[in-house]
Amino acid sequence: MIADGVELHPLEVWHAVEFAAHLERAREQIRPWVGPTFVTDTVDGARATLRRYADASAADGARMYGIWDGESLVGGVMFVTFDAAWGICEVGCWLEPGAEGRGVVTRSGAALLDWAFVTRGMVRAKWHCRTDNDRSIAIAHRLGMHSDGVLRSSWVYDGRRYDKQVFSLLHTEWPGSDAGR
Numbered sequence: 001m002i003a004d005g006v007e008l009h010p011l012e013v014w015h016a017v018e019f020a021a022h023l024e025r026a027r028e029q030i031r032p033w034v035g036p037t038f039v040t041d042t043v044d045g046a047r048a049t050l051r052r053y054a055d056a057s058a059a060d061g062a063r064m065y066g067i068w069d070g071e072s073l074v075g076g077v078m079f080v081t082f083d084a085a086w087g088i089c090e091v092g093c094w095l096e097p098g099a100e101g102r103g104v105v106t107r108s109g110a111a112l113l114d115w116a117f118v119t120r121g122m123v124r125a126k127w128h129c130r131t132d133n134d135r136s137i138a139i140a141h142r143l144g145m146h147s148d149g150v151l152r153s154s155w156v157y158d159g160r161r162y163d164k165q166v167f168s169l170l171h172t173e174w175p176g177s178d179a180g181r
């Protein structure tokens with residue numbers, strides 16, 4: 001349980017129809033800010049994304065979790081990358097417009113970080129976003145992340161180039177981990 005009536009569960013291949021319907025609602029809001037392959041417009045496209053994450057997850061790599069508000073899939077959080085050997089992962093997120101402003105992604109992101117640092121003993125968690133993505137930057141700050149710097153001209157959207165900011169948190173900075181106590 002993430003908040004009143006809001007739950008986080010693995011987002012899997014069998015959710016393809018539901019995920020595609022959710023993307024219909026979320027597409028215009030998320031398109032400028034997330035990777036282009038994530039924003040599909042068919043059920044087959046949605047299924048292919050879920051299949052990609054399922055394959056990665058089976059190899060202890062990337063993973064995706066949906067955020068359900070009651071019966072409705074309203075967004076999600078993911079490990080964009082998860083490298084257990086190096087102890088480094090990257091966390092990402094998205095929401096459909098009606099679900100913003102309630103802290104569900106901040107709390108879901110914290111749940112992923114806790115699993116990464118406490119359960120899996122990861123050492124470094126990253127957060128990448130465009131430097132003009134104010135809502136994403138606010139989440140990185142709420143999660144206690146530090147800015148590692150800016151990768152210039154590292155994001156392309158609609159024919160324009162943008163700078164990307166990298167945030168990170170180390171296990172020593174996470175209160176629940178052995179290293180952070």
Ligand SMILES: CC(C)(COP(=O)(O)OP(=O)(O)OC[C@H]1O[C@@H](n2cnc3c(N)ncnc32)[C@H](O)[C@@H]1OP(=O)(O)O)[C@@H](O)C(=O)NCCC(=O)NCCS
Pocket residue numbers: 029030033034092093094095096099100101102103104105106107128129130133135136138139142
């Ligand atoms: C990025 C994105 C997920 C942020 O959504 P969000 O609603 O701002 O994030 P949260 O769910 O953590 O909610 C935070 C908001 O809820 C409020 N809030 C309420 N209760 C809260 C709580 N218990 N904890 C934290 N925040 C809370 C916060 O004040 C904040 O609102 P504000 O911005 O008006 O101050 C959303 O804007 C989005 O999907 N954008 C497009 C895709 C995208 O950019 N993805 C990230 C790519 S790097």
